Amino acid sequence: MKTLKSILFLALLALPFKNLLAHALWIETPLNGKIGQSHQVNIYYGEYATQEKEIPNKWYSDVNQFSLWLIQPGKEKIRLEVKETQDGFTASFTPAVQGQYALSVVHEAKELGGTTKYEFSSYAIVNVGNVKAEADVPNPLKTVFKVQKLHQINQEVQFQVLLNNKAFAKGKVMVFSPQGWSKEYTADENGYITFIPVWKGFYVLEASNYEKTNGTHHGKTYDASWQGATSGIFVQ
Incomplete structure (x- = not known):
């Protein structure tokens, strides 16, 4: 029995660290806002499929020190103040003009996972x-839609995966439903993925990218990098 336990332990150590660190950071906020009305934003870290939202002091490395940016129509982006809550962070902004607003977080964790650098x-x-023009989202890895709208149950949803603003052929995306269902999809040669939602509610999409690459990060050497990028859709 001791020998079996030792084998299992060694097998666990042999797994890439990226398989052990499955948590993601995601933003939840209503799709539609109104001029002059405060709009609330929530930021969480954990497992959306199981509604596991970790308290901020348990977040990986220094991820809880992220910056939340607001890209406003026709204006420079501004950093929003965030306030810690029991299960994440909250922020708000008040739209002053019509158009599409984007909220963005890009944070490289200070600590390496083994010898892997992580970006959330x-x-x-x-x-x-x-809305006359689409907001320019600066995130290096993202899932984008032709039109940001409320999607319909049992109807196809199509989006494109982009890496550095180019189609991410064969990119991997996990789709998480509000009922706990999840499935991994692989983009086609043009970066497109299509799926059919069968439940109503808010879905989280998580694109990921793992590469073998060398460098130093906060004085430590890494030989791989991982990016995890989330967005969401509303299904009615």
Whole structure:
């Protein structure tokens, strides 16, 4: 029995650290906002499929020191003040003009996972009134839609995976439903993925990218990098 336990322990150590660190950071906020009305934003870290939201002092490395940026229509982006809550962080902004607003987080964890560098990112879109132009989301890895809208149950949802603003062919995306269902999809040669939601509610999409690459990060050497990027859709 001791020999079996030792084998299992060694097998666990042999797994890439990225398989052990499955948590993600994501943003939840209503899709539509109104001019002059405060709009609330929530930021969480954990496992969306099981509604596990870790308290901020338990977040990996220094991820709880992220910056939340607001990209406003026709204006420079601004950093929003965030306040810690029991299960994450909250922030708010008040739209002043019509258009599409984007909320963005991109944070490289200070600590390495073994010899892997980790980047957590997320973005969310808020439509206010008549949207004439799409907001420019600066995140290096992201899932994008032709139109940000409320999606319908049992109807196809299509999005594109982009890496550094180019189609991420064969990119991997996990889709998490509010009922706990999840499935991994692989993008086609043009970075597109299609799926059909069968439950109503808020879905989280998590794109990931793992590469063998060398460098130093906060004085430590790494030989691989991992990016995890989330966004969400509303299904009615």
